[in-house]
Amino acid sequence: MKRLAKKMNISLGLVLLIGLALLWVLRTIAMPYIIEKQMVTRLSHDFDGVLKHLVVSPTGEVNIDSHVITPMYLQLNSGYYYSIVTYRTVVNSPSLGTFSFELEPFTSITSDIFYMQGPELQSLIAFKKSVVINDVLVTVTTSEDLTEVKQDVRDLSLVMLLISVLITLFALLVQSYLIHKALNPFLNLKWRLISLAAIDPNSTNDLNDEDPLLLSNEIQSLLQIIDRRLNQSRASIGNLAHAIKTPLAIMYRLADATELDNHPDIRLQFQKHASDILNLVERELKRARIAGIGGKDLLGFHPQIELQTLSKVLKTLYRDKPLIITISAPDMLVNYDRQDILELIGNLADNASKWAHEQVNITLKNGHNGLEIIVEDDGPGCSPEIIRELIARGLRASETKEGHGLGLAIVNDIVEFYNGKLVFEKSQTLGGLRVIVYLSLVKS
Numbered sequence: 001m002k003r004l005a006k007k008m009n010i011s012l013g014l015v016l017l018i019g020l021a022l023l024w025v026l027r028t029i030a031m032p033y034i035i036e037k038q039m040v041t042r043l044s045h046d047f048d049g050v051l052k053h054l055v056v057s058p059t060g061e062v063n064i065d066s067h068v069i070t071p072m073y074l075q076l077n078s079g080y081y082y083s084i085v086t087y088r089t090v091v092n093s094p095s096l097g098t099f100s101f102e103l104e105p106f107t108s109i110t111s112d113i114f115y116m117q118g119p120e121l122q123s124l125i126a127f128k129k130s131v132v133i134n135d136v137l138v139t140v141t142t143s144e145d146l147t148e149v150k151q152d153v154r155d156l157s158l159v160m161l162l163i164s165v166l167i168t169l170f171a172l173l174v175q176s177y178l179i180h181k182a183l184n185p186f187l188n189l190k191w192r193l194i195s196l197a198a199i200d201p202n203s204t205n206d207l208n209d210e211d212p213l214l215l216s217n218e219i220q221s222l223l224q225i226i227d228r229r230l231n232q233s234r235a236s237i238g239n240l241a242h243a244i245k246t247p248l249a250i251m252y253r254l255a256d257a258t259e260l261d262n263h264p265d266i267r268l269q270f271q272k273h274a275s276d277i278l279n280l281v282e283r284e285l286k287r288a289r290i291a292g293i294g295g296k297d298l299l300g301f302h303p304q305i306e307l308q309t310l311s312k313v314l315k316t317l318y319r320d321k322p323l324i325i326t327i328s329a330p331d332m333l334v335n336y337d338r339q340d341i342l343e344l345i346g347n348l349a350d351n352a353s354k355w356a357h358e359q360v361n362i363t364l365k366n367g368h369n370g371l372e373i374i375v376e377d378d379g380p381g382c383s384p385e386i387i388r389e390l391i392a393r394g395l396r397a398s399e400t401k402e403g404h405g406l407g408l409a410i411v412n413d414i415v416e417f418y419n420g421k422l423v424f425e426k427s428q429t430l431g432g433l434r435v436i437v438y439l440s441l442v443k444s
Contacts, residue, residue: 008179009172016171020164027160031153036125039144040113043127046070046142050082054140056133060088077119079145086138105139106130116143123147244281248274301341303329303364310346314353314360322358325349329364336371336418336439344414348375348435351408355379359430370420370441376427376434415439 049070055063062084072080073093084091085105092100099119111129118124126143251274260267304327311325334341345362352360356377363374415422420439427434 009175012171012175013168016164016168020168023164024160027157035146035149035153036113039125039146039149040127043125043142043144046080046082046144047127047129047140050084050140050142051131054084054133054138056086056136056138058134058136060086060136062086062089062091062138064091077122079118079122079124079147081118081124081143083141083143084138085141086136101141101143103128103139103141106137109137115146118143118145123150244277248278248281301336301338302333303327303366304331306338306342307345307362307364310342310349311362314349317350318353321356323353323356323360324358325353325360325362327362329362330366332366334364334366334371335441340414340417341371341373344411344437345373345375347408347411348373348437352377352379352433352435356432361427361430370418371437371439373437373439374434376430377432378427378430379432381426381432382424411437 050064053064053069057063064084070080072078073082073095075095076097078095080093081096081101082093083096083101083103085103087105090100096119101116101118106128109130109132111127114126114128116124116126122145124143125146126141128139128141130137130139132138251270255267255270255274260270307327307329311327314325315323349360349362352375356379359378361374361376363372365372365374412422415437418439420437423436423438425434425436426432
């Protein structure tokens with residue numbers, strides 16, 4: 001979880017830094033433009049105020065009563081200045097003192113905005129415009145000090161930078177808290193998986209990392225343990241079934257002993273129970289044989305790979321006939337338990353191979369609503385009465401008859417587990433039995 005939080009915090013930090021950098025660039029471009037526009041407007045008004053009190057003689061002499069204009073033009077180095085230039089004279093505001101701008105007068109009626117240096121190294125913005133008074137071209141320049149404005153902009157920039165840093169840190173802290181709160185159930189799930197699998201959490205470095213992305217390690221480990229225990233259970237059942245066959249053979253020989261000739265009822269019951277045990281043993285051996293086909297992946301079923309292997313096994317088992325098994329299935333992993341699907345198809349295909357003359361078709365269709373499995377053969381098939389009997393009987397193992405019912409109890413258990421549907425009908429293409437299985441995506 002620390003690694004995930006670190007990655008997300010880095011991502012959020014980069015996004016915030018990029019956003020703040022864009023805002024900084026925008027501020028850098030916009031602030032001078034806004035300041036200049038506001039100050040030029042004020043300087044234009046000052047120009048009008050100076051022009052209002054300006055008197056120019058036809059000979060180019062300039063006279064202005066400085067006492068009736070803005071008092072800031074009277075204070076020395078106040079930051080507010082004006083300069084009036086004609087072809088004969090130059091008149092500066094009292095605030096300039098002995099400082100002179102040395103501005104050239106315009107030769108025509110025009111205006112300009114520019115920056116220049118004033119007294120005491122002041123940074124000034126100036127508005128310069130020419131007018132005609134009494135046939136004399138007069139150039140008036142009003143200017144204002146930008147030093148305090150620039151200092152205010154720098155102070156504002158530092159405040160904005162500080163606020164940006166605080167916002168970034170606050171966002172990262174809030175995100176870290178929310179990530180920890182949201183992923184805490186996954187962390188608890190991780191340790192529950194470890195306890196379920198009886199894994200020592202100190203046995204590997206990965207388990208000590210609180211990254212919930214490493215949950216896949218615990219899940220994979222738990223699945224491997226389940227797979228191993230399942231295989232062990234099936235192997236044990238197969239071994240037990242093999243071990244029981246030898247005592248059963250002895251029981252069959254004892255049933256034929258001459259001592260039971262005078263007790264036919266006991267011999268019949270003896271043979272019946274021994275036959276029932278033998279059928280159960282054969283059934284479990286077949287389940288163990290089918291479950292042992294292919295790989296050991298518990299997470300999915302690959303039809304093309306698994307069914308090709310199953311086809312080879314069935315052709316070996318029924319090598320006394322020219323068996324042809326046609327497979328139509330998607331070449332992709334389907335999201336069903338491998339052992340369940342292989343056991344289901346294995347039982348149906350085994351039953352079809354047993355009764356087929358030579359042709360068995362296996363078809364798989366993986367759709368949005370679930371999995372459809374069709375197994376059909378060219379054998380004698382089942383009459384409508386037998387099909388109705390299979391359906392009405394519910395395919396209970398204790399009622400499954402030898403012949404057309406072999407393995408169908410196993411199939412029915414798996415179909416019910418996946419909340420599916422089992423259909424028996426006559427194959428229209430091959431003429432034998434056609435079994436259709438519909439498996440939903442949700443287990444019951």
